[in-house]
Amino acid sequence: MGLVLNAIGNILSWVITLYCWVIFISAILHLARTDPYSQLMDILNRLTYPAYSFVKRFVKTEFNGLELAPLIIILVLQFINLTLVRFLLAFH
Secondary structure, three states, rough: HHHHHHHHHHHHHHHHHHHHHHHHEEEEHHHOOOOOOOHHHHHHHHHHHHHHHHHHHHHHEEEEEEEHHHHHHHHHHHHHHHHHHHHHHOOO
């Protein structure tokens, strides 16, 4: 049972890290004002829109013209990674 929880913890950690990078890249490209109709931006928008809309439903994320949703999402995901995933990795 410990190996299964360890494997699940490793997979979750990897997925959380990958999604944080997707959000970071999306935020940087939005700041750089890249073409919003490019294929890359379409993929990134489809991947990040559910998380952005969830956060925006509960928190006002715009502050002086700066969108804070990516920062909030990354902080929450890293908190989950440091607590829940590390708890799963403790079983061995």
